[in-house]
Amino acid sequence: MPTKPWSRGPWTVGASRTTELYRERGFDQTTTAEIAARAGVNERTFFRHFPDKREVLFDGQAAVRAALVEAVAESPDGLRPFEILLCAFRKAGRILEENRPFSEPRLEVIAVTPALRERELAKAASLTEALTQALRQRDVDDRLAGLAAQTGWAVFHQAVQAWIDDPSHSLDAHLSRTFEDLRTLSAAVPSTKACPGS
Template sequence: MTGACGSLGDVPRSGAEARRRLQQAALELYRERGFDQTTTAEIAARAGVNERTFFRHFPNKREVLFDGEADLRAALMEAVAEVPDGLQPLEVLLCAFQKAGRILEENRPFSEPRLAVIAATPALRERELAKAAWLTEAVAEALRRRGVTGRLADLAAHTGWAAFHQAAQAWIDDPSQSLDAHLRQTFDDLRTLSGAG
């Protein structure tokens, strides 16, 4: 259908599609121009929507790169809960991170440049640290629900999250191995460090 505004073929037909296009447009612009030099109006224009549509989906241009945080939190807590009984806390976390890591692997074309943009942008690094703290607390809570004591649950969650982060970076740097392989290697390294390897 065409009209005064031209073809409507490129207009996103659903909220999910508009959201996806806004995320992709933002990532492209942040890589081209930098986060600070990019406006929400430019993101909306690149995605083929108006700025009001942008703000229906995201409160600001920073949050475009942090969409899905609540889903990841829920997935991690569920993954920790589903691990069979009888495993030590770090083994529980390895199993949970292997399951959650599939989300990253499925979204590698977005995940990889997203991490690069965050690494290059102080405001985004600060937001990433806040996200990590929130997710780490969720993991600790999931461990406590499994009966791990408070102090050990916190230590395991922080250690496990650091290992997950290191494995994800190794996977970005060396895509010849799967994220799962990098996770297993990183947790093996943890056991070696603790003298349990």
């Protein structure tokens, strides 16, 4: 029995074929009719799954968001905010690693398409807010929760890009390295009293 396009979440036959099409023709030049034809469905079926052609590349956001929020909630007691986030990003990272054939070309298409980069920023902002709320539920101070979520997401994003560039190491290994880099940078932050004019 053939696999139904988009029947099992974001990384299915339909999404992968759409990404191939974007790489071949360019996102702006690709029509929803072409996407539907490549996936073996009609346009009506396509629009039952997605409001527009951009959302094919962001269909996995809900799964990643749910995994992150759940991991923050389930992290062991006594961890500091960045330790909680590292646990959460490792869980989300497994989703990306399991679906590398979709993850890698997806990032390539987004990187060269301004409209998609804008959508990516909006999605990232929404996800960061979800992480902030999840940290607050763990009794992290409001101000610190927001700072930790934004900083942590930047670290995660850098780790993912490093993993795409260097697949010889796992995403988990890249995450560990980038969080160590963050630790190094944090230790080197000077006191505000040391700044001239302070």
